[in-house]
Amino acid sequence: MNIKPLADRVVVKPLEIEEAKVGSIYIPETAKEKPQEGEIIAAGPGKISDSGELVKMQVKVGNRVLYGKYSGTEVTIDGEDYLIMRESDILAIIKE
Secondary structure, eight states: OOOOOOTTEEEEEEOOOOOOOOTTOOOOGGGSOOOOEEEEEEEOOEEEOTTSOEEEOSOOTTOEEEEOTTOSEEEEETTEEEEEEEGGGEEEEEOO
8 A cells, every 4th residue: 555644543344243133134334333443554754742752652553443433434445444543542452
């Protein structure tokens, strides 16, 4: 991917949730829950503090993260859906 986020922003690839099919009920795409887990694809250098120092990012490329349900801005790059959000929108890093 050819994108580099600025400041304290990250590019997240939402992880697809596997659907459990119960009976023959059809759930339209618009009624499904948005994923709240994803993988960091790209990260900016960090935020500049009020004193002018660079505050480095706590997350890095490859981390699996949890984020708020309506966090970030949805973008499509090369036919793939991604979210661009600030590091502060990330709630937790999932340790494996």
